[in-house]
Amino acid sequence: MAPSMSLVHSANTLNILDFVVNKGHGVKGLSELGLKTLPPQYIQPPQERFDHASNEEENKDSIPVIDMSNWDDPNVAKAVCDAACKWGFFQIVNHGVPIHVLEDVKDATHKFYALSAEEKNKYSKERSVSNHVRFGTSFTPEAEKALEWKDYLSLFFVSDDEAASLWPPVCRNQALEYMKSSEFIVKKLLEILMKGLNVKEIDESKEAILMGSKRINLNYYPTCPTPELTIGVGRHSDVSTLTVLLQDDIGGLYVRNTETSKWVHVPPVAGSLVINVGDALQIMSNGKYKSIEHRVIANGTNNRISVPIFVNPRPSDVIGPLPEVVGNGEKVLYKDILYSDYVKHFFRKAHDGKATVEFAMI
């Protein structure tokens, strides 16, 4: 049932948290109350807010958009490896994932968030029957000094049967279809990126360590009353090997240009997918491919959705710089780590830019 305005207007700190986090209304519920001011829990410290004025160069740079019409073109391979080295981010078009699959998963995301708070809350950390399915808000509310203006549904893929019994019916098939249809591009991209590291062939064990587990998140960023005071997603890099991100046409994702330190917008391009290198690939490539800091701003006029697929090592894998990369005697930058330890370290703290990878540094 929708809460009355007076309930929230008279709310103290605890009630806002109770409404958003415990009752499962999320920030979407908060947004739909039509608040005129941002609850104090969402006010980010000035250094974490997005300052358009001091980022005036944001439009001068852009991440590469690569046409994948011919996957076997050596120029395409070069463009992919160059982008992974310099930007850690690129967009791909003509990639082969059918447009209707992308549209369907976006529609399904809206349908999931249109469910009642009670229905969505069945998938919360406290109520979900499995930790492979989790509906939540912000990132790690228990560890954050200021909350992020985002709700998410996170689905860890184990098998079709498990998804059929655990994932929310309203978005299950569409999420699975998107994951399955993008498997081809993940394999091709990893093949290209591995060749760039002198890894000639992706055998079974390499395949497992590169892409042995997958997680899909359905992100919802509702309209925010005072977007300049808060953030959709704080500065972070992904802990994945690669992330395949589908965004809608609203925009708001920014990527750090490590040469200028400025934030560069990733503009929505119809039919495209955003690809980014995650920490696991940065570690395996001994720093050659970069897992770049990114963030999402809050929006004062539109709701936004995005659907990342995180392609990861298996939790039980030990990852470290690949022998093919460091066999030539170059300095080894990262130690071997158990991947689930790395991910737990990421999830235990608030977003903190590039700090997570220090966990793996020698």
Ligand SMILES: COc1cc(/C=C/C(=O)SCCNC(=O)CCNC(=O)[C@H](O)C(C)(C)COP(=O)(O)OP(=O)(O)OC[C@H]2O[C@@H](n3cnc4c(N)ncnc43)[C@H](O)[C@@H]2OP(=O)(O)O)ccc1O
């Ligand atoms: C939400 O906003 C986000 C999310 C992200 C996400 C990026 C990624 O997911 S990248 C890929 C992550 N890798 C994997 O999923 C690998 C496979 N999974 C695992 O290894 C395990 O599931 C585990 C993550 C290691 C945790 O397993 P387990 O030991 O069984 O313990 P849990 O109780 O489930 O979790 C431990 C701790 O982490 C929190 N957590 C777990 N999963 C998520 C999740 N999907 N989203 C948010 N938080 C999660 C959980 O709450 C636990 O915390 P406690 O405080 O309760 O201990 C990127 C950017 C974003 O903004």
Ligand SMILES: O=C(O)CCC(=O)C(=O)O
């Ligand atoms: O919403 C986006 O565009 C990016 C989200 C993101 O960075 C993440 O979920 O890891």
Ligand SMILES: [Fe+2]
């Ligand atoms: Fe991310």
